[in-house]
Amino acid sequence: MTEETHPTPDVKALLQKAFEQDRRDAVRLEENKTAVFDRLAGSRIARIRVEFDGGGDSGQIESIEAETAQGEDADFPAEVVSLRFDDRSDGERRFIDYSLREAVEVLTYDCLGREHSGWENNDGAYGTFVFDVPARTIRLEMNERVTDSLFSEHLF
Numbered sequence: 001m002t003e004e005t006h007p008t009p010d011v012k013a014l015l016q017k018a019f020e021q022d023r024r025d026a027v028r029l030e031e032n033k034t035a036v037f038d039r040l041a042g043s044r045i046a047r048i049r050v051e052f053d054g055g056g057d058s059g060q061i062e063s064i065e066a067e068t069a070q071g072e073d074a075d076f077p078a079e080v081v082s083l084r085f086d087d088r089s090d091g092e093r094r095f096i097d098y099s100l101r102e103a104v105e106v107l108t109y110d111c112l113g114r115e116h117s118g119w120e121n122n123d124g125a126y127g128t129f130v131f132d133v134p135a136r137t138i139r140l141e142m143n144e145r146v147t148d149s150l151f152s153e154h155l156f
Contacts, residue, residue, distance in 0.1 A: 024086060029110055032083045036103050037136045039081050043100075045074045048131035050108045055124025055145060061105055069134075076101040083107070104131065111138060123147050 040048075046069040051062040066074040081103040082095040098106060108129050112119055119125040123145035130139045 025114065028084050028086055029107075029114060032103075032107055032110065033136075033138065035081050035083060036100070036107055036131075037133065039077075039079050039100050039103070040131070040133045043074070043077045043133075044068050045076070046133050048104055048129075048133070050104065050129040050131070051127075052108070052112065052119075052129070053124070053126040054120030055122070057121055059120025059124060061108060064101060064104060076104075107138070111140065115140065116142060116144075119144070 045066045048064065048066045050064050052059065053062050054060065066076055068074050077100060079100045080097045081100055082097050083103055083106055085094045085096050086092070111129065116125065119142075125142060125144045127140060127142040130141070131137075132139070
């Protein structure tokens with residue numbers, strides 16, 4: 001009878017690999033953010049509000065609205081933005097072209113997944129992203145839904 005062996009995973013190597021992937025994702029996110037804001041800088045758009053909602057293992061962007069500095073509705077310019085996409089299977093850097101509005105949506109999902117992975121699961125979450133074009137910032141206002149249960153037991 002042969003003895004079974006169970007290989008022990010190299011936890012240090014796995015953590016290092018995860019750390020390196022996280023660093024690459026952060027760099028990619030910053031590059032894509034810069035690409036989107038560079039395209040928005042020449043437009044009339046001062047702010048973009050992106051509403052999202054999810055629960056029960058599914059979630060989506062509900063709306064994307066752009067406005068001028070005066071608070072008037074603004075249309076997205078017909079511009080193309082190349083966003084970086086890294087194929088994790090071979091490590092190659094690739095770029096995909098999106099309309100400016102689509103690029104905002106992709107960037108929103110990237111930010112949401114990075115900070116609140118699984119936001120759409122169970123009771124889910126909802127919130128708003130605010131893109132401030134002059135400041136070149138993206139603010140996330142997030143609400144997570146929670147089911148609560150209180151238990152008490154008494155013996156008299």
